[in-house]
Amino acid sequence: MNLRRASIIGWALLGLALLLAALGVCVGSAGFENLLGPLLNPLRDPEQYAMAHQIVWDIRLPRTLGAWAAGALLGLAGALAQGLFRNPLADPFLLGSASGASLGVALVLAAMGGGAGTLGGAMMSDGTAFSVFGTGWLVRLGLTGAAFGGAVLAVLLTLALSRGVQHTLRLLLAGVVVGVVLGAMTHMVLLWSPESMQAMQAFMLGSTAFVGWTACAVMAGVWLLASAAGALLARLLDGLSLGEATAHSLGLPLTSMRFALVAVLALATGAAVAQTGLIAFVGLAAPHLVRSVVKTTHGRLILLSSLMGGVLLMAADTLARGLIAPQELPVGVLTAVLGGGYLLWLMHRGTRGGGISL
Amino acid sequence: MNSIAVNARSIRARLGNVEILHGVSLALPNGRWTSIVGPNGAGKSTLLKVLAGLLPHQGSVELLGQPLADIRPKKRAQRLAWLGQNESTADDLTVWDVAMLGRLPHQAWLAAPSEADRAAVEQALRATQAWDWRGRTLGQLSGGERQRVLLARALAVQAQVLLMDEPLANLDPPHQADWLAVVRALVSKGNTVVSVLHELSMALHADELVIMAAGRITHQGTCSDAATHRALEAVFDNRITIHPLANQWVALPN
Numbered sequence: 001m002n003l004r005r006a007s008i009i010g011w012a013l014l015g016l017a018l019l020l021a022a023l024g025v026c027v028g029s030a031g032f033e034n035l036l037g038p039l040l041n042p043l044r045d046p047e048q049y050a051m052a053h054q055i056v057w058d059i060r061l062p063r064t065l066g067a068w069a070a071g072a073l074l075g076l077a078g079a080l081a082q083g084l085f086r087n088p089l090a091d092p093f094l095l096g097s098a099s100g101a102s103l104g105v106a107l108v109l110a111a112m113g114g115g116a117g118t119l120g121g122a123m124m125s126d127g128t129a130f131s132v133f134g135t136g137w138l139v140r141l142g143l144t145g146a147a148f149g150g151a152v153l154a155v156l157l158t159l160a161l162s163r164g165v166q167h168t169l170r171l172l173l174a175g176v177v178v179g180v181v182l183g184a185m186t187h188m189v190l191l192w193s194p195e196s197m198q199a200m201q202a203f204m205l206g207s208t209a210f211v212g213w214t215a216c217a218v219m220a221g222v223w224l225l226a227s228a229a230g231a232l233l234a235r236l237l238d239g240l241s242l243g244e245a246t247a248h249s250l251g252l253p254l255t256s257m258r259f260a261l262v263a264v265l266a267l268a269t270g271a272a273v274a275q276t277g278l279i280a281f282v283g284l285a286a287p288h289l290v291r292s293v294v295k296t297t298h299g300r301l302i303l304l305s306s307l308m309g310g311v312l313l314m315a316a317d318t319l320a321r322g323l324i325a326p327q328e329l330p331v332g333v334l335t336a337v338l339g340g341g342y343l344l345w346l347m348h349r350g351t352r353g354g355g356i357s358l
Numbered sequence: 359m360n361s362i363a364v365n366a367r368s369i370r371a372r373l374g375n376v377e378i379l380h381g382v383s384l385a386l387p388n389g390r391w392t393s394i395v396g397p398n399g400a401g402k403s404t405l406l407k408v409l410a411g412l413l414p415h416q417g418s419v420e421l422l423g424q425p426l427a428d429i430r431p432k433k434r435a436q437r438l439a440w441l442g443q444n445e446s447t448a449d450d451l452t453v454w455d456v457a458m459l460g461r462l463p464h465q466a467w468l469a470a471p472s473e474a475d476r477a478a479v480e481q482a483l484r485a486t487q488a489w490d491w492r493g494r495t496l497g498q499l500s501g502g503e504r505q506r507v508l509l510a511r512a513l514a515v516q517a518q519v520l521l522m523d524e525p526l527a528n529l530d531p532p533h534q535a536d537w538l539a540v541v542r543a544l545v546s547k548g549n550t551v552v553s554v555l556h557e558l559s560m561a562l563h564a565d566e567l568v569i570m571a572a573g574r575i576t577h578q579g580t581c582s583d584a585a586t587h588r589a590l591e592a593v594f595d596n597r598i599t600i601h602p603l604a605n606q607w608v609a610l611p612n
Binding site for chain 2: 238242243248295297
């Protein structure tokens with residue numbers, strides 16, 4: 001029953017993602033414009049076709065798919081975090097990993113930038129541009145690596161401060177403290193490197209505006225890797241849900257499993273943050289939304305949360321583009337507002353059962 | 359077959375900075391049911407965790423004649439099953455999935471459950487009368503029902519030694535009687551059962567009693583032995599008395 005329900009939801013989320021992708025390529029600074037028509041009928045108006053092709057292929061399609069990939073990574077990271085820490089509040093942001101990833105990106109940007117600011121970055125001393133939104137492979141992989149390192153350090157710091165994962169309130173407070181401290185350090189780095197300030201500001205508000213095909217490819221690669229790792233570790237998470245002592249008694253390799261899961265969690269968060277900046281609450285909301293419609297094992301929960309995260313961010317991104325067109329709302333601001341409200345609702349519901357109780 | 363299932367020598371264990379066990383030694387006979395009893399804070403659950411290899415400690419523990427520390431985790435898990443207190447957060451898993459987790463020590467990484475695994479899970483769920491809810495999630499069950507499912511998970515391991523910490527929590531009297539029948543059936547098949555119980559009258563159904571106070575064992579003996587009864591009364595400051603009732607022993611407050 002649950003298996004059938006899970007597969008129906010999985011297919012529905014994939015279908016929804018396709019619909020949103022079609023909608024996403026039609027929404028821009030001019031609001032909704034039907035670009036699919038000219039694309040599907042190239043012979044009717046070759047000029048319009050060429051323009052639509054350029055807009056869709058060069059800008060909107062990578063951006064839309066990038067939003068899905070970043071959301072899928074954050075949803076996957078959220079499901080892994082909640083299973084690993086056996087805590088419904090665990091989320092890449094609330095554990096401080098996103099702030100750590102952001103600090104990693106700021107450090108790289110400050111280290112590389114030496115001259116006049118460019119769009120989203122800095123001019124290096126040899127005259128080449130280094131941008132936080134640059135599309136080169138080395139730039140994207142370098143930023144992903146830095147974000148990954150920062151995310152790992154932040155999670156370890158949160159765990160050390162909270163002395164384990166058993167106390168929800170302590171974990172939450174430790175995550176908030178680490179997030180604030182690392183956020184402050186990011187700002188200090190930016191003060192030291194003012195030419196990076198403007199780029200980092202857009203980055204810290206969260207945006208898919210500069211996601212190109214390279215960023216998409218990086219996120220897709222990391223998503224495949226993280227999904228495979230999630231599938232490999234899912235049964236261990238099921239075992240861990242029986243409790244620390246029981247999982248140990250079942251012979252599960254808890255220490256190595258935790259290291260592997262923290263690494264996958266940090267890699268997924270780091271890859272998403274490095275390409276799109278800070279986008280809050282998708283990682284928290286996606287697993288909760290999945291659990292509200294189907295109760296299932298971690299294997300299926302991780303995959304469905306990932307698909308849900310992709311759909312959520314894609315929908316938020318499309319909304320952010322069209323809501324106050326021609327102005328664009330940073331998608332991170334929108335998810336923070338919507339996700340914050342959702343978290344408050346979960347906590348409120350927790351007092352009556354079924355939600356989060358601290 | 360070893361006559362001793364678990365042999366512990368000079369066990370010292372701490373929780374934080376406080377030493378809970380002060381050099382405990384005991385030998386638990388194989389194929390028997392031993393209950394560990396004592397007042398709150400005596401160190402019963404801590405001792406059980408040490409015997410299961412779940413808590414760092416000084417001293418040595420042997421499982422079926424082999425040092426516990428030398429047994430690979432998976433092998434240890436096949437020989438020794440554990441049922442703890444109020445640990446589970448597996449509310450989203452079905453009863454079947456939870457019981458199947460008991461088969462993890464027998465399964466290869468990522469392998470699908472074998473026929474033997476399915477048979478063991480079905481047997482365990484039927485033994486605890488949880489078979490009819492196998493499609494429900496743990497979150498949909500009452501406290502007592504959950505406890506029966508978690509017992510089924512421990513039974514599904516099919517280990518030689520089963521350690522249980524307060525397994526009767528949330529069980530109503532009829533299901534306590536069912537639990538007793540399950541334990542009796544295990545022992546009759548040659549399994550070893552060790553339980554920490556605070557229901558003294560249930561504990562007196564065991565073959566052997568280990569009585570603890572303040573981190574030490576004050577007595578170990580058979581439940582029918584008058585010396586065991588006196589030791590049990592003494593450890594509770596003679597505020598209880600052991601009485602015979604219908605071929606059994608019951609502990610009543612004075």
